[in-house]
Amino acid sequence: MVSPYVRRQRLAAELRKLREERGMMADELAKRIHYSRMKISRLENAHGRPDVADVITILDSLSVPENQWTQIVRLAHDAAAKGWWDSYGNAMGARHRLYADLESGTDSIREYNLSAIPGILQTTEYTSSLIEITKKEGQLDFQPEKMMQARLKRQEVLLRPNGPTYEFVIDEVVIRRRTVPRAVMATQLQHMVKVVAAEPRFTLRVLPVHADMEGALLPKATFALYTFPDPVDPPMAVVDTITTDLIHTERREVRRYIQRYEDLARGALPPQDSLALLTEAADLLINKVGPPA
Known part of the structure; x- marks a missing residue:
């Protein structure tokens, strides 16, 4: 839709x-x-x-x-139309409802993440760990069980046969600076490799810490770029902050985010090298805690 x-x-x-x-x-x-x-x-x-x-x-x-x-x-x-996310009301959280809405009709998504694994690639264990960490900041504005169900539905929608192309650039810091248990992170990295390798419409690149980014301006936050099938619908940039999502539709503003994404993609490792790095990082974690149960 x-x-x-x-x-x-x-x-x-x-x-x-x-x-x-x-x-x-x-x-x-x-x-x-x-x-x-x-x-x-x-x-x-x-x-x-x-x-x-x-x-x-x-x-x-x-x-x-x-x-x-x-x-x-x-x-x-x-x-005025309603989507599947409306059946969850506020239980899934306003931010997840926004992303589900955008994803329902998008043609392509390009995302840069400098702080966490992209939602579409998260395992339930990884998401659960993040929820527990978030609880330290106060009362949640969503119901964890409903949010988890909705996230699985979002993944299902994006993986549909006629779904959008999805490109990810993930900062290496996300992989190396661990915030969840080692076993959870190891399984998460293996899951990412499996999903991306099996889906031709998905492309993942890791931006290494030592990347040569001379001449480029680095983003200050995680963001995603959306395009839509109808050319009358303008491209959109959604910027992820701690408390809310900032949405840009003005062409000049969106163009700046596109430029930064393209610079990041050029500085990142090729897709196959990126998947190899994820596999290596997972193996290192497994060697420290033993294979996932």
């Missing part, structure tokens, strides 16, 4: 453009159709699932031509 989140972004831009083309302020539009200024603002900023009836009321008020009217109503319908 088309990502409802992406459609909401596009719908918001279209509604704002239509209003501005008619020289109308948001307050004026709100008064004309007896809506609150807040409702107009939420629609034009893609906050929440839109009500198709509200969109129709706005289009009629702005005297939008029939051909354009039909196109935008269809867009609103897509933006």
